[in-house]
Amino acid sequence: MSILVDKGTRLLVQGITGGEGSFHTQRCIEYGTKVVAGVTPGKGGNQILGVPVYNSVERAVAETEANASMVFVPPAFAADAIMEAIDVGVPLIVCITEGIPVMDMVKVNSYLKGKSTRLIGPNCPGVISPGKCKVGIMVGEIHLPGNVGVVSRSGTLTYDVVAQLTSLGIGQSTCVGIGGDALPGSTFVDVLKLFNADEDTEAVVLVGEIGGTFEQEAAEFIRDEMTKPVVAFVAGSTAPPGKRMGHAGAIITGTAGKASEKIKALSAAGAVIASNPAKVGLTTKRVLDGVST
Amino acid sequence: MSQFGIPVPRGKVASTPAEARAVAKEICGRVVVKAQVYAGGRGRAGGIKVADTPEEAGEIASRLLGTRLVTHQTGAEGVPISRVLVEEASEVHRELYISVLVDSTTRLPLMMASEAGGMEVEEVAQATPEKIFKVSIDPAVGFQPFQGRKLAYGMNLTGKQVAEATKLMTGLYQLFVTKDCSLAEINPLAVTADGRLLALDAKLNFDDNALFRHKDIQELHDEEQEEPLEVQACNWGINNYVKMDGNIGCMVNGAGLAMAVNDLIQYCGGSPANFLDIGTLNTTDRVVNAFRMFVADSRVKAVLVNIFGGMARVDVIAKGIVDAYQQIDIAFPVVVRLAGTNVDEGNRILSESGINFIKAKDFYDGAHKAVQAAKGQIK
Numbered sequence: 290m291s292i293l294v295d296k297g298t299r300l301l302v303q304g305i306t307g308g309e310g311s312f313h314t315q316r317c318i319e320y321g322t323k324v325v326a327g328v329t330p331g332k333g334g335n336q337i338l339g340v341p342v343y344n345s346v347e348r349a350v351a352e353t354e355a356n357a358s359m360v361f362v363p364p365a366f367a368a369d370a371i372m373e374a375i376d377v378g379v380p381l382i383v384c385i386t387e388g389i390p391v392m393d394m395v396k397v398n399s400y401l402k403g404k405s406t407r408l409i410g411p412n413c414p415g416v417i418s419p420g421k422c423k424v425g426i427m428v429g430e431i432h433l434p435g436n437v438g439v440v441s442r443s444g445t446l447t448y449d450v451v452a453q454l455t456s457l458g459i460g461q462s463t464c465v466g467i468g469g470d471a472l473p474g475s476t477f478v479d480v481l482k483l484f485n486a487d488e489d490t491e492a493v494v495l496v497g498e499i500g501g502t503f504e505q506e507a508a509e510f511i512r513d514e515m516t517k518p519v520v521a522f523v524a525g526s527t528a529p530p531g532k533r534m535g536h537a538g539a540i541i542t543g544t545a546g547k548a549s550e551k552i553k554a555l556s557a558a559g560a561v562i563a564s565n566p567a568k569v570g571l572t573t574k575r576v577l578d579g580v581s582t
Numbered sequence: 583m584s585q586f587g588i589p590v591p592r593g594k595v596a597s598t599p600a601e602a603r604a605v606a607k608e609i610c611g612r613v614v615v616k617a618q619v620y621a622g623g624r625g626r627a628g629g630i631k632v633a634d635t636p637e638e639a640g641e642i643a644s645r646l647l648g649t650r651l652v653t654h655q656t657g658a659e660g661v662p663i664s665r666v667l668v669e670e671a672s673e674v675h676r677e678l679y680i681s682v683l684v685d686s687t688t689r690l691p692l693m694m695a696s697e698a699g700g701m702e703v704e705e706v707a708q709a710t711p712e713k714i715f716k717v718s719i720d721p722a723v724g725f726q727p728f729q730g731r732k733l734a735y736g737m738n739l740t741g742k743q744v745a746e747a748t749k750l751m752t753g754l755y756q757l758f759v760t761k762d763c764s765l766a767e768i769n770p771l772a773v774t775a776d777g778r779l780l781a782l783d784a785k786l787n788f789d790d791n792a793l794f795r796h797k798d799i800q801e802l803h804d805e806e807q808e809e810p811l812e813v814q815a816c817n818w819g820i821n822n823y824v825k826m827d828g829n830i831g832c833m834v835n836g837a838g839l840a841m842a843v844n845d846l847i848q849y850c851g852g853s854p855a856n857f858l859d860i861g862t863l864n865t866t867d868r869v870v871n872a873f874r875m876f877v878a879d880s881r882v883k884a885v886l887v888n889i890f891g892g893m894a895r896v897d898v899i900a901k902g903i904v905d906a907y908q909q910i911d912i913a914f915p916v917v918v919r920l921a922g923t924n925v926d927e928g929n930r931i932l933s934e935s936g937i938n939f940i941k942a943k944d945f946y947d948g949a950h951k952a953v954q955a956a957k958g959q960i961k
Contacts, residue, residue: 309893364791390792391684392762395721398689414892428892428922443838445890448922449945452890469837472689498838501686524841527826527848528857531655535822535837535859537791538686543704548845565849566842567946 291418291463292438292483292490293381293409294322294357298422301326301349301379303370304361306337313361313385313426314338320423325353346377357381359415359424367411368393375406383424384410384474391537394472401474408474412537413466414444425466427451435460437573438484440477441496442469442503442536446524446566450496453570459577462490469536471500477507485515492518494573495560497551499525500539504551512558519560520573523551583781586753586760588768590781593669602643605668606636612671615642617663620807622785623653629663632671639668661807672780677770678737679703680751682719682758691719691758693751695733699770725755739773746779761799762792811856811879818871820858828853830956831876831885831914833869835860835894843888843949850946852953855882862893869902870909877910884915886952888945891922900928904935915940915955919948 300317304310305327315338318324324340326349333344343349346358358379362370367386374382375397389411401408409416415425419432428448433455441447447466454461465480467473477495484490493515497504504523511519526548528534530541541547556562563572584590592609595618596602606613617629624630629651633639643666652660677699685692696714698706707714715736717729730748739747750771758766765787772780788799805813815823822837826844830852834840837859844854856879860872876882889899903918919942920928932939940955942948954960 365794388791390762390795391764391789392721392759392792395684395689395691399721426893431922441838443836443842445834445836445892445922446838446842448890448892449839449842452921471686472684496838498841503686506687522842524838524845527844527854528841529824529826532824532857533790534824534841534857539837539841565946566846567944567949 291421292480292487293407293416293463293465294418294422294424296421298357298424299323299325299353299355300424301328301346301353301355301358302340302361303328303346303358303374304363305329305340305342306332307361310361311337314340316429317359317423320429322422322424325355346373346379350377350379355379357383357424360384360386360411362386364388364390368397371397371408372400375400375404378404379406382406382408382474383413383415384408385413385415385426386410387412389470391471394470398472398474409465410468410474412470413468413473414447416463416465418463419461427464427466431455432464433458433460436462436489436491437577438462438487438490438493439464439496440480440484440493441466442498442538443496443524447496449566450494450522450569453567454494454573457570457574459570459573462487469498469538471538476503478510481507481510481515481519485517490517492520492573492577494569495519495521495555496569497521497523498536498539499523499528499534499541499548500536500546502545505545505554508554508558508560511555511560518576520563520569520576521555521560522563522566522569523548523555524566583757583784586757588750588753588757588781589779591669591672593667595665595667596643597647597665599640599644599647602666602668603636603640606633606639609668609670613639613668614671615639615646616667616669617646617651618665618667619651619661619663620804621651621653621655621661623655624651627651627653629653643668664806672772672782673775674770674772674782675775676773678773679706679769680733680754680771681765681767681769682755682763683765685718688718691721691755693717693719693725693729693733693755695737697737703769719755725752727752743773743777743779750779761786761796762789763787764789811875814878815858815875818874819868820860820872820875822857822859822861823875824857826854826856828855829881829883830952831855831879831882833858833860833872833885833887835862835889835891839888839890843886843945846946846949847886847953850949850953852949852956855879860894866898866902866905869899870906873906873910873912876914877912882914884917884952884955886948887916887918888948889920889922891920891924895924896920896922896928897924897931900931903939904931904937907935907937915961917942917948917952917955919943919945
């Protein structure tokens, strides 16, 4: 019924003792996520929110069998924290931190090669499988368990899209924020592959934006391999070229980075385009009704 | 660039005609006077001129300094010229192109080279893609000489120039990594009449996220080159503000949602005055400052506030809106759409405050009403 996180997820939180780390860990616990450990170097041996804190990821995993990590470490130290978790072989890392230098992420991506860890983010809201497990900072209450997968480069725009789906009674299998950076650990294609293989995901909503070519790569995958309908919205039709629109990766530097080019590619690949961001839910409903009748 | 062993013409920056004259005199010979601005396309726009004598260099400098340069990369207003670079003129035999950037597909640094220098690389990529050569760089081992040779031969360099180009490219890659660039581009890289390589013009973009570890780069920042409203926003703690062409001021939390709000305004027949991601810091001050921005922007005819609280708490934003009404004179209609964390409390604060605002029930309703308000159809 979901991808990446579920009832079997045993979460450790890197940077659990910081303000944001502890605040959102609390929210995850309230949602029902099994938070088994925290890691803050130098604070090992303490407890926070009833969760044991360790000095290293290695120790935390050895003691608690954690199988996923959520990273709240500040940007200057985040790449190191991610690599520490990769080194221990944590299967899933979700990095929330915004503002990690691009060259640091080049190193992280290079370090990831040939290893089995999957990285989601950085600069993302996280991953939620409604009703089962929340690893991230999204508002849990707006989600509804169901069969539509959501994958997005955005945070609050995803909340709006999810709220639209939920208000129409359309539940979600899993919602994945891949983040707004130029070098995300996982791309649309990586997540579409997982949704394609997940037997309980019936359709996918993809929320893209200007900058890079991730939407075009997604379009190729949709055209060649996707067996499920995809509804897509691409933000930034009105964005001027050369200006960074909030997200580090949201900058039009060439023709391919424009929203119109991405929409063209996705549409040609067979995705259903929602041209109005307030009607992504309705567009999805139409697609689902078409599929079932 | 010269710190990294990249050959550049002799020259100095001047901010007065007298200084420009002095630099030209020191160089002794023909010089080029170049407007120093944050934009490309200077040559075609008249921002680069050749002078045969120091007097002529001074005259060119006095014509450029204090004016604004409009290129295809700036807006119609252009950017101010407060400095010029005066450097030795070179006899250029060929113009080449070299750049380094991070390729988001391979997630590795990429060095590109082409013998079609002196023009936009995108144009070359479209017209003659076979003239562009690329190598991916493994960050663990860095740029390798064989990669330099591959690119050098690709640019049809021969003899000693191959080793010279390889050394130059190695330096450019080191500069890119050491200074956390997002783009390091030499265009044109000249082959001079006597066969030397010389970086005649360059563009370096720096990763905003890495500026914290580069004090020297931060100091190079020149606010005058930027849009005044964007500088003002930054000074008021609003880092994610981009000026746009319309008349509807927008305040949104989250970059994706802010872009989508702007798109939706256009979809509804209006036009946004700005992109503004208020971020997630929960203070009312930043909300008040956002309203100061709207007041400072004389084009603004209506404001749309669209908040989906997640990390940001809606009640804090609502309190900020009420504070803004109390602290500043707001003459334009304000449309507010609130959703998410603490939304009920937020709505209560707004309705009990007695301020005159237009309530929107959802995302679409908000954009629609803001467009109507900007046209004077609702107040």
